[in-house]
Amino acid sequence: xxxxxxxxxxxxxxxxxxxxxxxxxxxxxxxxxxxxxxxxxxxxxxxxxxxxxxxxxxxxxxxxxxxxxxxxxxxxxxxxxxxxxxxxxxxxxxxxxxxxxxxxxxxxxxxxxxxxxxxxxxxxxxxxxxxxxxxxxxxxxxxxxxxxxxxxxxxxxxxxxxxxxxxxxxxxxxxxxxxxxxxxxxxxxxxxxxxxxxxxxxxxxxxxxxxxxxxxxxxxxxxxxxxxxxxxxxxxx
Amino acid sequence: xxxxxxxxxxxxxxxxxxxxxxxxxxxxxxxxxxxxxxxxxxxxxxxxxxxxxxxxxxxxxxxxxxxxxxxxxxxxxxxxxxxxxxxxxxxxxxxxx
Numbered sequence: 001x002x003x004x005x006x007x008x009x010x011x012x013x014x015x016x017x018x019x020x021x022x023x024x025x026x027x028x029x030x031x032x033x034x035x036x037x038x039x040x041x042x043x044x045x046x047x048x049x050x051x052x053x054x055x056x057x058x059x060x061x062x063x064x065x066x067x068x069x070x071x072x073x074x075x076x077x078x079x080x081x082x083x084x085x086x087x088x089x090x091x092x093x094x095x096x097x098x099x100x101x102x103x104x105x106x107x108x109x110x111x112x113x114x115x116x117x118x119x120x121x122x123x124x125x126x127x128x129x130x131x132x133x134x135x136x137x138x139x140x141x142x143x144x145x146x147x148x149x150x151x152x153x154x155x156x157x158x159x160x161x162x163x164x165x166x167x168x169x170x171x172x173x174x175x176x177x178x179x180x181x182x183x184x185x186x187x188x189x190x191x192x193x194x195x196x197x198x199x200x201x202x203x204x205x206x207x208x209x210x211x212x213x214x215x216x217x218x219x220x221x222x223x224x225x226x227x228x229x230x231x232x233x234x235x236x237x
Numbered sequence: 238x239x240x241x242x243x244x245x246x247x248x249x250x251x252x253x254x255x256x257x258x259x260x261x262x263x264x265x266x267x268x269x270x271x272x273x274x275x276x277x278x279x280x281x282x283x284x285x286x287x288x289x290x291x292x293x294x295x296x297x298x299x300x301x302x303x304x305x306x307x308x309x310x311x312x313x314x315x316x317x318x319x320x321x322x323x324x325x326x327x328x329x330x331x332x333x334x
Contacts, residue, residue, distance in 0.1 A: 056280075057308060064305075093308065100311045107256045146253065146311060184254065 001231050004031040004041035006071070006087075008062050013048030013084065013205060020210035021045075024220065024227045033062070036070035043080040043230030044071055046087025048139070048205055058101060058142045059089030068094060080124055080230045081199045085140055088191070088201030096199045097192050098155060099147035101140075105176055105184025109141045114182050116163045116190045116204055117170065123162055123193060124229035125200045125222060133166050134218040136209040138182050143203040145185035145192070152187055163191035163202050198233075241286045241294040242319040247307045248279035282306050283319070291321060 003026050005017045018028040029041050033051075038044060052061035062068065068090070075081050075096055083091035091097045104110055115133040118126040147155065155161050164172040165181045165188045172188040173181035181188050183203070191202025206219030249255045257278035265273055284301075288294035298316050307314040 056306070060305065060308070100308055102254060102311065103256050105254060105256055107260055144254065148310075 001227075001234060002027045002029045002039070002041045003043045003045065003227060003230060004029045004038055005045045005047055006031045006033060006067050007047075008033045008049065008051035008065065008067075008090075010051045010053050011047050011049035011086070013086075013207060016205070016210075017045045017047045017084065017207045020207035020219070020223045021227065023211050024223050026227050026231075031067060031070075033065045033067045036066045036068075036073075038067075038070045038074055042234035043082070043226060044074060045207075045226075046071070046081065046083040046090050046201075047207070048085035048087060051086055051090060054086070054089075054142075057093065059086060059091075059093040062090045063094045072096065075194075075199050078196070078198050078233065080226060080233060082125060082226050083199075083201035084205055084207065085138075085143075085203055088203055089142065091199060091201040097194050097201045098151055098160070099145055099189075099192060101142050101203070102144040102146050103142050104140070104144055104182070109139075110143065110182040111137070111139045112182065113137050114180065114204060115166050115168070116202070117166045117172070119161050119164055120159055123159075123197055123200070124225065124233075125162055125191075125193065126225050128225040128228060129221040133170060134204075134206070134209075134221060135216060136204045136206055136219045138204045140183070140203055143183035143185065144176075145183075145187075145189040145203075147186070152189075155189075155192060156187075158195060160192050160195065160197075161187070161189055162193050162200055163204075164188040165190050238287050238289060239294075239321055241288060241291060241321045243284055243286060243294070243298045244317040244319055245282045245284070245298060245302050245306050246279060246315045246317065247282070247302075247312050248277050248314075250311055250313055253311050279312075291318065
């Protein structure tokens with residue numbers, strides 16, 4: 001099975017994502033931003049980095065790139081799309097997932113290992129996770145999740161909050177100034193999905209913790225979930 | 238066709254956390270300024286549109302402001318006509334949402 005990873009000018013986690021997919025045992029396919037052709041892949045990852053320099057707002061210029069036409073069509077057909085870090089920002093700017101990512105509350109670039117907890121284990125992006133907190137890195141300047149209160153309530157009600165930042169005791173870091181919440185995200189949201197459940201974004205980098213040689217393979221739980229769900233989708237199609 | 242020069246002023250929506258504005262506020266005591274509050278930091282984009290009429294040019298800017306230059310979830314914008322090169326300089330201001 002083939003899974004695509006988009007490379008935008010300024011992507012820097014594309015190779016890590018390709019590697020994580022290879023570790024997961026699928027054929028990684030590099031997709032170039034200038035073509036809407038997804039080469040028949042069963043799933044797409046939008047990786048971390050600084051697409052188009054993150055000028056204007058993180059992710060917004062990438063939204064208008066040819067590859068995003070292909071990704072939008074693919075998502076509309078039910079194909080699985082996972083946005084990691086900058087990829088999450090691209091998905092949010094493209095309105096493929098709800099909300100927006102604001103400048104970190106601290107104004108500092110956050111680069112550290114944090115803990116996130118999957119909020120449900122029956123989604124396409126978490127169904128191989130154990131449910132325990134995952135210790136994986138964040139590396140971003142604009143990761144403060146924002147949506148208005150009505151939208152946040154809807155996301156809760158519809159189970160669209162996939163990941164929350166958690167404290168050492170496992171409780172969500174709801175106070176935006178809690179150091180366990182690295183960017184001040186509302187309701188400690190680290191990742192969300194669309195209503196249909198086939199497009200998800202998260203700020204932390206599971207692909208950077210995808211094998212023990214990297215210090216931990218916590219992130220592989222999410223890569224594995226995504227890959228297996230994409231395989232199931234492709235088979236059912 | 239004429240050229241119209243616009244500015245689009247983008248600001249975080251009221252109530253949206255604006256850490257840049259807050260950082261500016263926190264620097265004020267160092268300047269011994271105590272009379273300034275509610276600082277918001279935004280972005281100004283200036284651009285030239287070639288069009289037949291001012292309203293046609295304005296429509297282009299309006300579309301860009303909504304689609305690209307601002308994110309309506311978190312920002313508001315105001316469009317300002319700076320000058321029309323084929324006619325008298327105008328300082329008329331028009332406001333979007």
